[in-house]
Amino acid sequence: MGHTLAEKILGARSGGAPVNAGDVVVARVDFAMVHDARAANALKAVATLGFDELPNAARTAFVLDHFSPPPSREAANVHADMREFCERTGAVIYDVGDGICHQVLPENGHFTAGDLVVGTDTHSTTYGAFNAYGTGHEGTDVAAILATGRTWFRVPETLRVELTGRLGPGVWAKDVTLAMLGRLGAEGANFKVIEYTGSAVAAMAIDDRMTLSNHAAELGAEAAILECDDKTVAWLAAHGAQAPRPVVADADARYADRFTIDATTLAPKVAHNHDIGDVVDVSALAGQPVHVGLIGTCTNGRLDDIRQAASMLKGRKIAKGVRLVVTPASRAIYLAAMREGLFEILTEAGASVDAAGCGTCVGITHKLMSADRERVISSANRNFKGRLGNPESEILIASSATVAASALTGRVTDPREFAFDIRSAA
Amino acid sequence: MTGNATTVAPIRATVHRLGDEVSTDIHCSAKYNMGKSVQWLAEHAFEQLQPGFAQRVRPGDVIVAGKDFGINSSREQAVHVLRAMGVSAVVAQSFGRQFYRNAINNGLPIAECDVSKIKDGDTIEVDVAAGRIAVPGSGFSAEVPKLPPAVLALIAAGGLLPFLKQHPDWALPTA
Numbered sequence: 310m311g312h313t314l315a316e317k318i319l320g321a322r323s324g325g326a327p328v329n330a331g332d333v334v335v336a337r338v339d340f341a342m343v344h345d346a347r348a349a350n351a352l353k354a355v356a357t358l359g360f361d362e363l364p365n366a367a368r369t370a371f372v373l374d375h376f377s378p379p380p381s382r383e384a385a386n387v388h389a390d391m392r393e394f395c396e397r398t399g400a401v402i403y404d405v406g407d408g409i410c411h412q413v414l415p416e417n418g419h420f421t422a423g424d425l426v427v428g429t430d431t432h433s434t435t436y437g438a439f440n441a442y443g444t445g446h447e448g449t450d451v452a453a454i455l456a457t458g459r460t461w462f463r464v465p466e467t468l469r470v471e472l473t474g475r476l477g478p479g480v481w482a483k484d485v486t487l488a489m490l491g492r493l494g495a496e497g498a499n500f501k502v503i504e505y506t507g508s509a510v511a512a513m514a515i516d517d518r519m520t521l522s523n524h525a526a527e528l529g530a531e532a533a534i535l536e537c538d539d540k541t542v543a544w545l546a547a548h549g550a551q552a553p554r555p556v557v558a559d560a561d562a563r564y565a566d567r568f569t570i571d572a573t574t575l576a577p578k579v580a581h582n583h584d585i586g587d588v589v590d591v592s593a594l595a596g597q598p599v600h601v602g603l604i605g606t607c608t609n610g611r612l613d614d615i616r617q618a619a620s621m622l623k624g625r626k627i628a629k630g631v632r633l634v635v636t637p638a639s640r641a642i643y644l645a646a647m648r649e650g651l652f653e654i655l656t657e658a659g660a661s662v663d664a665a666g667c668g669t670c671v672g673i674t675h676k677l678m679s680a681d682r683e684r685v686i687s688s689a690n691r692n693f694k695g696r697l698g699n700p701e702s703e704i705l706i707a708s709s710a711t712v713a714a715s716a717l718t719g720r721v722t723d724p725r726e727f728a729f730d731i732r733s734a735a
Numbered sequence: 736m737t738g739n740a741t742t743v744a745p746i747r748a749t750v751h752r753l754g755d756e757v758s759t760d761i762h763c764s765a766k767y768n769m770g771k772s773v774q775w776l777a778e779h780a781f782e783q784l785q786p787g788f789a790q791r792v793r794p795g796d797v798i799v800a801g802k803d804f805g806i807n808s809s810r811e812q813a814v815h816v817l818r819a820m821g822v823s824a825v826v827a828q829s830f831g832r833q834f835y836r837n838a839i840n841n842g843l844p845i846a847e848c849d850v851s852k853i854k855d856g857d858t859i860e861v862d863v864a865a866g867r868i869a870v871p872g873s874g875f876s877a878e879v880p881k882l883p884p885a886v887l888a889l890i891a892a893g894g895l896l897p898f899l900k901q902h903p904d905w906a907l908p909t910a
């Protein structure tokens with residue numbers, strides 16, 4: 310019997326031979342990440358452990374992204390503790406404005422294909438876009454990794470999804486994940502690893518592949534691992550990663566389930582009703598008024614997202630009364646977007662640009678409060694009641710293209726109504 | 736719970752029943768109750784689902800829940816809150832992936848089992864080492880997958896950090 314990507318990566322990191330779903334293994338972790346919202350818990354666990362040496366510190370990054378810049382004295386104090394810890398132990402630090410953990414880790418070449426990466430955040434599944442096993446654990450695990458380089462895993466079952474055909478113009482990886490959420494429900498792949506394969510994945514640019522792996526967190530996935538191809542290898546090399554060790558699933562691997570989605574027929578999707586698993590085609594909500602648009606977050610704050618928005622907003626103005634905020638996922642993306650002139654286009658159109666980081670993704674920073682009975686359309690990943698701070702405000706989740714189209718008209722709008730194609734630029 | 740125990744003792748206690756898809760982030764941690772202490776949370780846990788829930792839990796009692804207990808990002812603190820409430824084990828149809836880890840990493844016994852016949856107020860027997868759940872009063876008894884020896888060792892030690900203090904070399908029992 311063959312093995313899945315997860316069984317092979319966890320096997321290689323825990324003794325060599327592939328392991329089987331259900332096994333419990335202790336695996337060597339290649340890179341670890343702690344962000345500011347979980348740092349207090351992680352640092353407490355490190356202190357409880359009380360080890361003199363933290364041999365894995367140099368392979369752990371601390372990222373100041375959720376409270377960026379810090380909105381409170383408590384958050385600023387956590388940041389100060391993180392800086393002090395990194396200074397003392399040699400851990401890597403990304404400070405305020407450097408960007409979101411899931412963007413800065415790959416951008417700075419901290420891991421490569423075949424690696425095992427653990428972060429204190431559910432969306433650590435993002436690293437799967439590079440054929441790595443990326444998963445989110447809590448502070449206790451990261452303390453163990455800092456001190457011993459290892460932690461334990463219950464090897465998950467795998468769900469294999471083939472995306473046939475090719476996404477049409479105006480349809481993105483975000484729409485694929487929303488289709489998955491509509492089919493399986495929120496947390497519908499709880500504890501499973503998802504392997505996405507097929508011609509539509511092969512055709513995706515890396516930015517879009519990162520959305521695919523990232524947003525699998527809402528499906529409850531432990532990881533979402535893609536195959537390694539020439540695009541992966543080139544991207545990793547361009548960002549200074551170690552030589553990739555591509556992992557391939559066996560043809561006779563055992564899967565919990567497998568199915569096919571025809572990418573060619575997918576329409577842009579929207580999640581509504583404060584449930585990320587309640588997904589409809591954009592046409593079902595078309596015309597509903599929107600008041601706030603958000604483009605950003607670790608799900609859709611990449612250069613291609615900003616390019617999509619700029620290509621649609623160029624020479625136009627967003628609707629009167631609509632607030633559109635664009636938050637680049639990292640400083641590198643911020644710089645690239647600035648150099649491409651995208652921020653000039655967006656600013657002229659009436660959008661505002663926020664410093665790189667988690668920004669308006671979650672209400673903890675109170676950066677962009679919507680009013681009672683207003684409707685927000687966001688390219689983020691979660692829409693439960695009150696996520697942005699006001700439980701009396703509705704949150705729709707959609708692709709950056711759908712958000713941009715809706716900000717232009719002031720109503721939920723199918724992005725395919727605006728002729729654009731940034732794929733050639735990507 | 737600490738020391739050099741190598742197995743997890745059977746538990747016999749009263750059941751407090753919860754439904755499917757209980758999010759511990761929402762009902763049992765400070766994620767959406769900013770600034771609240773573990774003690775405050777322990778007094779208010781799950782009250783939006785069942786008013787007075789925490790007050791009914793006596794030290795040593797067991798929570799029995801439906802599918803995906805502890806879904807969403809599930810903070811480690813939820814397990815600390817369950818501990819502060821005196822909960823000795825959680826039995827559920829299935830667990831959110833991160834809650835499962837957090838429970839084991841913090842020494843809380845958990846078991847996955849068909850819970851459809853287990854009712855609020857039942858006296859339950861939970862033996863995670865032997866892989867057996869029973870409600871003697873109703874005659875219900877189920878074999879459940881035994882927790883692997885490695886996981887039992889972590890729970891028996893009181894969690895991952897106490898385990899590593901004793902075994903910095905990760906000398907886990909093998910299956």
Ligand code: SF4
Nearest residue numbers: 432606607667670671
């Ligand atoms: S962008 Fe949002 S979902 Fe992503 S890591 Fe930041 S807060 Fe979490």
